Amino acid sequence: MQLLKDLLKIQSPSGNELKMRDFLIDYFQKHENLFKTKPVLHYGAEFQNCLAVSFGVPRVAIFAHIDTVAYMTRYKKELIEIGSPTAKNGDILVGKEFGDEFEKLIEVKFIKQKKEDEAAYSYEYDRILHRGTELCYKPNFKEKDGVIQSPYLDNRIGIYCALKAAETLENGMLVFTCWEEHQGGSAAHMARFVHDEFGIKKALISDVTWISDGINLGDGTVISLRDDAIPRRDYVLEIIQIAKKYNLPYQLEVEDSGGSDGNEIQNVPYSIDWCFVGIPCDKMHSSKEKILKSDLETTILLYEKLMQEI
Amino acid sequence: MQLLKDLLKIQSPSGNELKMRDFLIDYFQKHENLFKTKPVLHYGAEFQNCLAVSFGVPRVAIFAHIDTVAYMTRYKKELIEIGSPTAKNGDILVGKEFGDEFEKLIEVKFIKQKKEDEAAYSYEYDRILHRGTELCYKPNFKEKDGVIQSPYLDNRIGIYCALKAAETLENGMLVFTCWEEHQGGSAAHMARFVHDEFGIKKALISDVTWISDGINLGDGTVISLRDDAIPRRDYVLEIIQIAKKYNLPYQLEVEDSGGSDGNEIQNVPYSIDWCFVGIPCDKMHSSKEKILKSDLETTILLYEKLMQEI
Amino acid sequence: MQLLKDLLKIQSPSGNELKMRDFLIDYFQKHENLFKTKPVLHYGAEFQNCLAVSFGVPRVAIFAHIDTVAYMTRYKKELIEIGSPTAKNGDILVGKEFGDEFEKLIEVKFIKQKKEDEAAYSYEYDRILHRGTELCYKPNFKEKDGVIQSPYLDNRIGIYCALKAAETLENGMLVFTCWEEHQGGSAAHMARFVHDEFGIKKALISDVTWISDGINLGDGTVISLRDDAIPRRDYVLEIIQIAKKYNLPYQLEVEDSGGSDGNEIQNVPYSIDWCFVGIPCDKMHSSKEKILKSDLETTILLYEKLMQEI
The missing domain is CATH 2.40.30.40 (Peptidase M42, domain 2)
Structure with missing residues (x-):
């Protein structure tokens, strides 16, 4: 959890995410040994405040936004x-x-x-x-009885989840995006990058989502059939099959509001399937966001499987 | 009309259009002889649930969405x-x-x-x-006295119109898109495909539109000067001239709401002119959409001329 | 001011901007001698009603929209x-x-x-x-005591400013866009053009903005930290530093509404920094838009410096 605590200390409001990007660059450079496959970092002028990290020959990209409200x-x-x-x-x-x-x-x-x-x-x-x-x-991390409470679990949890799942990765891509909380503006060009440079046509959105009358803390990873946007049904079904195969707990989201980097990927002029695979969160966007550690742990496991099998 | 009836039997809500795509692939393969020029089919992973069909050396693409509400x-x-x-x-x-x-x-x-x-x-x-x-x-097709009533004339009529006009086509492209009813998500990448692979810079939107205090059933093809989006005026004028030249009945739409794949094409990072050329429809998006057969027939004729002359 | 008066006589509502484009083409051709570096014009079918003008080896593009409400x-x-x-x-x-x-x-x-x-x-x-x-x-230009009043200062002033700053330009690009007032539709493909053909990754938006309780006529160029969209903070800081260095008067805008071609550039699948650098305007979008000549003059100076130093 130290990594999560470190992530939660960094300020990176939409449009000003360089501190988080630099933390991640530093993390990958210092902890290269944590990763089964050597991470290759992509950043600089062509990426604004974003960072992409490729492993092996990637077919699938995990998008995790690094900005906050x-x-x-x-x-x-x-x-x-x-x-x-x-x-x-x-x-x-x-x-x-x-x-x-x-x-x-x-x-x-x-x-x-x-x-x-x-x-x-x-x-x-x-x-x-x-x-x-x-x-x-103001940072205010609390952990007790399997409950994590803190501002900005959205989306430090999604980043954490991607970083942890990446440790066992042989082939795959992590994409750390900006501006997700404020109308987007980088998932599009990062989608172009992974599509044009690596031929990637499939994305997973590592983020948190609202609990609702159908989504509960503790019921496992949220796989979204839709929120405001509707992902391609056959791609979502493929993901559900993998969760089933490994008996990993999941719950299906069907909402008509809310969004993610998925909405931005949906509208880029590249054919890229996307699906939200994330963690249920109470009191999202408040100073007291709350998730369950159990949801986080099984979601990391699911990501490991998804990155192997998709 | 059998083709239209067949189209109307297929379910393809936004995000889940594969059944319609597969029907169309099958149709082109089985009825190749109907087409003056051999249709070349483009589909697969790079196209999600979409289908593009090229004839000869295309300069203009007809966009018809295959999803439904x-x-x-x-x-x-x-x-x-x-x-x-x-x-x-x-x-x-x-x-x-x-x-x-x-x-x-x-x-x-x-x-x-x-x-x-x-x-x-x-x-x-x-x-x-x-x-x-x-x-x-639930499918519920009725035809009587030149009136066609059915759910999902939007946009089976637009598909039908494109298929029929394609029979005489020498050079041109059909683009069957998805998600049009729900925020779009494929017209953009299909626009990129036709622009980058075929140099196409002109599009026609084959769809239906609301009757209003200026648009009536039976007054001919609707050529839209604008709905929510405003197409480039000079391109619309070019289309109007062709309708005039062949004495085909048309009515000009000027609305400030409503949209089509045109809106999505408008905002792609490719310079592509577009214009809505379609059929007036009563009770759109209800279970009892209604159009006139006469509007359909003259619209097919207009499309044939447009594809020759633009 | 004759140039500004000439610009203000031309009608070019969104979607029908050819008259303004043609005026500008003519202007560059007739006044080539005004420019330190020879302007190279880019227009035609691939540009719809837009015009791009490159000077030397451009690194930065000034976007000025040529359509009007x-x-x-x-x-x-x-x-x-x-x-x-x-x-x-x-x-x-x-x-x-x-x-x-x-x-x-x-x-x-x-x-x-x-x-x-x-x-x-x-x-x-x-x-x-x-x-x-x-x-x-109806055109109605008035100039008195350093105040300019006219319809369509939005965005003839932004065009004027770009044209004047271009006279001393060694390396740079002007991009004259369309549809900005009506949902956009050309800044995206012009952004692709300058990015892909010239490797341009930085843009300045030459436009006018509302006066408000923080933005006043006469307080100098408006550099926007945000309106509806939030530009990348580090790029805006770079621009502010240059204004400071040359002691040019500027005021920082922080609004949560309003937009510009910047919003469209923000969402293209290309990594392009943008910042609004423009002129405060009273009664925007009315028949009596009003600006101060002093704001215009120092903004032209600032643009000259920005194009040298960014």
Whole structure:
């Protein structure tokens, strides 16, 4: 779990994910020995803040987004959303003030609108922060009785899951994307990269999803038949068959809202099948996201099998 | 009309169009003699559930989507939409239950929400169907006095029209796309295919469109100056000129809503002109879609001319 | 300012931008001597109504859209929007009637809905105009005390700014795009062109933006940290550093709505950084858009520096 805790300490709101990318580059370089197959890293100007990691001769790519929801200071004491965070009154947000060369970490208290004429979201601090300052939930990791609670399990859990499954990988690709929480903008060009450079036509989306009246904590990996977007049915069936074959616990999602990097891959001008295979999460996008360790563990196992068999 | 009736018997909700694709592959293979020019089929992993058919040296592609609106079972007895179907209370929906290896056809009765706390759409059946079951309108073809009524004229009519116009084709391309009813997802990569492999820069959208206070059954082919999206004016003018030249009846559409594969082609990173050229339809997306045979016949003639002259 | 006045006389609603493209082609051909580096023009079938102009070995592209908001006649006397114009009751709209071979310029008076059962937008004229007629604000240029007022400063100002900055350009690209006001449709393929043909990975968006409680006329160039979309933070910081280095006045925008060609570039399957660098504008999309000449002048200077230093 130390790796997960380390991931959860890093701030990477949509559009500003370099710290997380650099952590991952460093992780792969320092822990090459953890991986059965030597990871080959792809990053730089052609990748913006993204990172791709190939193993052997990849046929399938795991997409895990490395950005998070957050808030940004607008003018005066107004906050606007990066993605769709759902902070509660009094939540502590932290960040470095825009333009502060000393990079001092500042803490503010989140405030929801009380009166009609106020901004929808604001903050308490002894002065107005520079416009454009990004503010994230303050790290607050808790683990007890198989329950993990923390802000930003979305999507540090998806990253963790991909990293762990990659250890046994012979052939495959990890794609760490940006902007997923805020309208996308990188899954498309990363899809082009894996399609054009490696001939990859199949993707798995490693992310978390809402619990609902059909999706529960503890019922295993969520394989999504659809959320807002509808993946190609035959590809999803292939994935379900593999989960069945190995007796790994899974639950089928059928929602008409919500989305993932899958939506962006769906609309690229490349023929790439995708399916959400992820972990159920309570209170998503809040400062108290919650998942079960058991769901995480069996999902890693499922990913290992999927990457062998698809 | 037998071909149209056959098309109308096949279920192919968005994301699960393989049955329709396979019917079309079979049709082209069995009826090669119907076509003046030998059809060349393009399908497989790089095409998902789509099919492209080229004739000679194509300059123009006809796009006809092969998916349909439908419903999908969510949890309990809830139904959610695939695309935007508009079933009425009591409409019969049919489908094979998710995971049923015997593929038994099931019929349920569609129910609209009666009370505030119920799901918006539900069904009557003696038990809860497996989540993820796709349910389509029950086939119900009627033809009388030049009027054709059936569910799924959208877009079996567009497919029929493309197939018929193709019989006299010397140079051209048919593109059968998926997911059109549900946010798209294949017109983009099919556009790339025809652009990159054949240098195609012009598309016609063979589909049906709503009647409105400016569009009537029986007034001929609808050439759309715009719906939600605005095609390049000069390309639409070129098409209108050809309709005029051959004295074929047409009506100009000017709407600010509605869309087609044209919207998806509009936004691909390839320079491809597109124009909707289709058939007016009453009660679109219901179980009782209605068109006039006369509109269909002259539209096929117009397509023949367009494919020669553009 | 004569060039700006000339630009403001041309009608080019989204989808029908050829007149503006042709004006620009003519301008570059007639004024080649104005440019330090010889401009190379790229246009034709592969570019729809767009134009790209390269200088030397370009690393950065300036995107300026050449379409405008407008109205289109629907059926009867109804008007529908092209983009999001905000005409006021009594505004004069002009255009050539659809299909009029004599291309006579017609003037109508814009009317907003008065009664519930009327169309939202209509016009006063002695008869019903042919459906599909495009109607633009009547030209009405005013310049006084450093204030410029006119319809369609959005985006003739952005074009003007790009043309002026190009005069000193050694290496760079201008991209004149279409449909920006109406859901886009060309920035994507122009992005592909500059990326694939010239290896361009950086873009600047030359456009105008709303004044707001944080953005004022006269406070200098607007560099946008975000509007609806969030550009990559590190690229925006690079641009801010250059503005600082040359002591050019700028103001940082932080909005959660509004967009530009940047949104379209954000979602193409190519890794291209973009940033809005433009001019604050009052009453955008109305017949009385207003900017300050001082903002325009320093923005041209900033563009010159950006094109040298990025």
